[in-house]
Amino acid sequence: MIxxxxxxxxxxxxxxxxxxxxxxxxxxxxxxxxxxxxxxxAVLGEGNTKLPAKELFxxxxxxxxxxxxxxxxxxxxxxxxxxxxxxxxxxxxDARSLKLLDNVFDNDKFQDPYYLTRRANTVMVGIGCNMxxxxxxxxxxxxxxxxxxxxxxxxxxxxxxxxxxLVTDKGKALADQAGLAAASDADKTAAAAAKEAAVVTCxxxxxxxxxxxxxxxxxxxxxxxxxxxxxxxxxxxxCPTCHCFDIVDDxxxxxxCRVRNWDSCAFPLFTLHGSGHNPxxxxxxxxxxxIMHKFxxxxxxxxxxxxxxxxxxxxxxxVNMDIRVVxxxxxxxxxxxxx
Amino acid sequence: xxxxxxxxxxxxxxxxxxxxxxKLIHTFTLQFLSEEDEKSFxxxxxxxxxxxxxxxxxxxxxxxxxxxxxxxxxxxxxxxGTVSTALHMLEEGSIVGVRxxxxxxxxxxxxxxxxxxxxxxxxAFTTLRSLATxxxxxxxxxxxxxxxxxxxxxxxxxxxxxxxxxxxxxxxxIDLITTVDREAEGWNGRVGFIPxxxxxxxxxxxxxxxxxxxxxxxxxxxxxxxxxxxFTPETTIMSLENRMKCGIGMCGRCNVGGKYVCxxxxxxxxxxxxxxxxxx
Numbered sequence: 001m002i003x004x005x006x007x008x009x010x011x012x013x014x015x016x017x018x019x020x021x022x023x024x025x026x027x028x029x030x031x032x033x034x035x036x037x038x039x040x041x042a043v044l045g046e047g048n049t050k051l052p053a054k055e056l057f058x059x060x061x062x063x064x065x066x067x068x069x070x071x072x073x074x075x076x077x078x079x080x081x082x083x084x085x086x087x088x089x090x091x092x093x094d095a096r097s098l099k100l101l102d103n104v105f106d107n108d109k110f111q112d113p114y115y116l117t118r119r120a121n122t123v124m125v126g127i128g129c130n131m132x133x134x135x136x137x138x139x140x141x142x143x144x145x146x147x148x149x150x151x152x153x154x155x156x157x158x159x160x161x162x163x164x165x166l167v168t169d170k171g172k173a174l175a176d177q178a179g180l181a182a183a184s185d186a187d188k189t190a191a192a193a194a195k196e197a198a199v200v201t202c203x204x205x206x207x208x209x210x211x212x213x214x215x216x217x218x219x220x221x222x223x224x225x226x227x228x229x230x231x232x233x234x235x236x237x238x239c240p241t242c243h244c245f246d247i248v249d250d251x252x253x254x255x256x257c258r259v260r261n262w263d264s265c266a267f268p269l270f271t272l273h274g275s276g277h278n279p280x281x282x283x284x285x286x287x288x289x290x291i292m293h294k295f296x297x298x299x300x301x302x303x304x305x306x307x308x309x310x311x312x313x314x315x316x317x318x319v320n321m322d323i324r325v326v327x328x329x330x331x332x333x334x335x336x337x338x339x
Numbered sequence: 340x341x342x343x344x345x346x347x348x349x350x351x352x353x354x355x356x357x358x359x360x361x362k363l364i365h366t367f368t369l370q371f372l373s374e375e376d377e378k379s380f381x382x383x384x385x386x387x388x389x390x391x392x393x394x395x396x397x398x399x400x401x402x403x404x405x406x407x408x409x410x411x412x413x414x415x416x417x418x419x420g421t422v423s424t425a426l427h428m429l430e431e432g433s434i435v436g437v438r439x440x441x442x443x444x445x446x447x448x449x450x451x452x453x454x455x456x457x458x459x460x461x462x463a464f465t466t467l468r469s470l471a472t473x474x475x476x477x478x479x480x481x482x483x484x485x486x487x488x489x490x491x492x493x494x495x496x497x498x499x500x501x502x503x504x505x506x507x508x509x510x511x512x513i514d515l516i517t518t519v520d521r522e523a524e525g526w527n528g529r530v531g532f533i534p535x536x537x538x539x540x541x542x543x544x545x546x547x548x549x550x551x552x553x554x555x556x557x558x559x560x561x562x563x564x565x566x567x568x569x570f571t572p573e574t575t576i577m578s579l580e581n582r583m584k585c586g587i588g589m590c591g592r593c594n595v596g597g598k599y600v601c602x603x604x605x606x607x608x609x610x611x612x613x614x615x616x617x618x619x
Contacts, residue, residue, distance in 0.1 A: 064345045069393045069434050073372055074349035109602055110587035111341045217596075217616045244591035247345075247584045251394035258345070258397075263590070270592050271582050274398075274419035277555075279581060279595075279618045289594075289618075297597035 001164040001175055002183040003155075005044075008162075011178055012039030015086050018177075019123075022056055023088040024049050033087070044089045045157065047133050048310055052240030053094040054101060056087060057118045060237075064114070064247070066257040080113060085122040086174065093138050093308040095126050095150030097240030103302040104243050123174045126151040127162070132200045135311030137324055140204040143308055146195050156191040163191035204324045206295075206305070209331050213296040216330070217288070225326055226287035228319050233264035235313035235321070241294065241306050244270070265289050291326065344587050347391050347436025348376055350412070355431050358415055360496025364462050365427050366403065366415045369437060380440060382406055384447065384469035385578060385606045388439030389586050390414060391422070392429065397438065398422040399583045399601070403465035405472035407479075412437065415465045415499055441586040442605045445470050445550060445576065454484040456542040456570075458561060460491050460533050460553025464499050466578060467552050475512050487542045491518040491533045491557075495526045516540050534560040537568075544569030550576045562609075572610035579605045579612075579619050595619045 003011060015021050016039065023042035024031040030050040031043055065078035102119065105112040129136070129145035138144055148154050152171030155162035163183050166172045183191075216222075236242040246263040250256050263270060266286055272278045280286050298306030307323075314322050354368035367390075371377040382388075382402055391397035398420065404413035418427045429435065447470070455474065459467040467488075474483050488507065492498045498517060507515040518529040518536045529536055533553065542549075549570045551561060558577065565575055581593035581600045588602030596615040598604065607615075 065343075067393055069349075071432070071434070074347075074393065074434055074436065076346055076349075078343055078346060104589055107588050107602065110344045110589070112587075112589060113341050113343050116341065243589065245584070246590070247397065249391075249394055249396045254393065256394055260590075263584075263592070265591060273580070273582055274417075274423070285618065292596075293591075293594070297594065300597040 001166070001180040002161050002187050003164060003178075003180050004161045006160075008042070008044065009039035012036065012042055012088065014178065015039075015088075015174075018084065020083050020085045021088055022085060033090075042089060044127060047129075048091050048094065048312065050312075051238065052097060052310065052312065053087060053090050054097060054240050054243075056085075057098060057115050057122070058101070058105070058243065058245075060262045062114065062260050064258045064260055066255070067251075068255040070254070078113075080117050082117050082121055085118070086125060087122055088125045090124060090126045090151075091129060091310070092126050092145065092147040092149075092151065092154070093136075093143055093310040094240050095124050096143050096147055097150070097308045097310070098124075099150040100241050100298070100302070100304055100306060100308070101243055103304070123153070123170055124151045125153045125155065125171070125174070127155045127157065128195065128198070130157050130194050130198045132198060133311060134202065135314040136200050136309060137202045137204050137311060138309035139200045140202075140206055140324075141305045141307050141309040145198045145200060156194055158187060158190040158194055161187070163187050165191075202324065204309075204327055205331065206327065207331075209295060209327060210299055212331060213292060217292070221330060222284050222288045225291075225329060226284050229266075229283055229287050229321055230319055231266045231268075231283045231286060232318060233266035234316050234318065235323075236264040236266055236290070237262060238312040238316050240308055240310055240312070241298075265293070291323075291330070295327070345438070345585075347389070347397070347438040348380060349434050350376075350437050352429055352431055352433045352435055353411070355427075355429060358499050359462075360494075363418050364415055364497075364499065365418070366413060366499070367426060367429075367435075369412045369414070369435060370410065371412075377410065380412075380437070382440035383444035384473045385444035385466050386440040386442050387466070387586075387605065388412070388414075388437050388441055389583075390416070390426065391436035391438065392425040393434070393436060395425040396422050397436065399441070399586055401466035401469075401578070401605075402440065403468050405469045405476070407473055407476040415462060417462055438586065442601055443603070445578075445606055447473065450474070450548055451482045452484065452546075454543065454545075454547035455486050456547055456549040457486070457488045457490075458533060458537060458549060458551040458553070459489070460557040461493070461497070462499060463552040463554065463578075464490055467550065468500055468503070470550065471507070471513065475507075475510070480512050484546070485514065485542075486512065487514045487516070487540070489516045489518070489533065489537055489540055489542075491520070491531075491536065493520045494523050495519050495528075532560070533557050534564050537561055538564045541568060544571075544574070548574045548576060550578075552578050572613055573608055575609035577607055577609065577612065579607060581619055 105115040154165040294306035350369040584590040593600040
């Protein structure tokens with residue numbers, strides 16, 4: 001199937017009648033995912049949004065339930081966001097990050113109903129990346145600019161149109177509703193050519209990285225590697241696979257709500273015991289945990305690297321920490337990029 | 340509809356008891372509001388729960404009562420932070436929230452037919468109390484061999500569950516050894532730190548498990564004693580604590596290596612901990 005770019009606003013308008021449509025929109029000098037009121041608001045074809053798509057399923061701040069307490073008991077009310085949604089224009093790396101987060105929020109013992117309800121009710125329509133950015137390294141972490149692993153539909157930009165690839169039944173159902181034209185052989189060839197032409201230039205060699213992390217917890221390299229890091233946590237907030245959170249009460253007298261907020265392993269308070277003891281005392285331990293979590297613990301637990309190579313942490317670090325260099329250094333090879 | 344693991348069960352605080360002489364540890368007895376609520380909370384010794392004071396927040400505490408004591412839950416809580424301080428000040432009759440049961444439990448099935456040595460220090464005795472009470476229940480006592488409890492505190496006033504300890508002292512079902520760090524007026528029992536007392540008592544490691552819970556320094560010095568007695572990494576069991584929020588393996592803070600204390604623990608064998616980094 002195929003859809004012409006000029007028909008996209010119309011297509012989205014039709015979807016808006018039935019779904020909450022979330023798409024990248026302009027905000028200051030970057031793009032963010034927002035529910036759109038009109039198909040014309042969607043800004044497609046830009047690079048990744050500033051904030052990852054995880055916030056649409058796992059908001060930065062979210063009410064878990066409200067309560068009122070009486071002498072006889074407590075009345076709890078947990079809102080569940082079960083609106084039908086289409087996430088339109090997500091990049092394959094962000095879509096893949098949600099596949100990874102599914103492992104966390106639907107683990108071997110517990111299910112997070114807030115996240116999973118949103119996931120179940122959202123159709124993921126992605127756009128492949130014809131021009132990966134200089135900070136993208138998705139192909140080094142088992143993904144790629146046209147990775148469909150987290151998508152229901154993949155759109156391939158062929159200039160004036162998007163060639164539509166249906167990935168799942170959920171995607172097929174949405175495309176059937178939209179009544180799209182069939183793609184010609186020429187369109188299919190153009191799509192294949194676009195995929196061919198998209199090259200992720202940055203490669204991080206991860207061969208042997210996991211084996212190294214399996215044994216180097218006490219290695220002196222951790223003393224050095226974190227030194228530049230300020231512990232500001234920006235990378236964790238912008239990371240599409242970071243999922244740490246805090247739970248707090250917001251209440252007056254006997255009525256209020258319990259709220260969860262994003263938190264970060266970069267902060268000392270994150271692990272501080274009531275006794276004053278802290279298992280991750282300094283930035284060294286905290287930085288090590290972040291690397292270990294993504295490149296060892298996640299692999300041990302879910303058989304996947306907990307990173308999708310989106311490059312946000314590289315682009316937004318105030319002191320230019322570059323995870324690609326860090327990983328190379330850990331592997332023990334020469335630093336390929338200037339850190 | 341999937342179960343929402345974030346929702347607490349409202350329970351009534353029926354007793355707010357000052358447990359220790361320094362008044363810093365209170366034992367809270369909470370009553371289920373209905374039979375249905377109680378059925379929704381099947382637990383085993385070693386598990387914990389998130390206890391919440393509505394308006395202040397929630398915090399994790401080991402369950403001190405035993406499943407053999409129906410109708411209520413017991414928690415012994417030190418006054419440390421916002422939630423525990425609020426708990427200490429709560430009036431009896433107040434409604435609190437309990438979320439759980441969470442975490443794994445002591446492997447009581449594995450203990451069957453074996454001797455069990457329980458070693459506790461300070462106020463880490465809570466889930467150990469649950470375990471001992473569970474095994475001493477008349478229906479279960481014959482499942483286990485000799486039960487030895489070695490329990491110490493800095494001074495006699497800091498021992499938890501004094502009435503029960505007196506009853507255990509008199510019971511043929513259990514060998515109780517209590518100790519305090521220093522001589523104290525009115526104390527006729529043992530004096531000495533847990534590691535040396537454990538060495539003196541010298542419980543047999545043959546066909547036995549040791550369960551140890553206490554401050555890090557106590558664990559550190561008791562471990563070599565247990566090793567010398569012949570307890571192996573597989574038969575030495577510990578319960579870890581780390582700062583927690585969700586209790587269900589999602590919020591990311593209580594991990595030791597790739598394991599979450601809340602979801603994969605808090606009970607680990609020494610052998611399991613030997614595989615993990617020393618980050619707790």
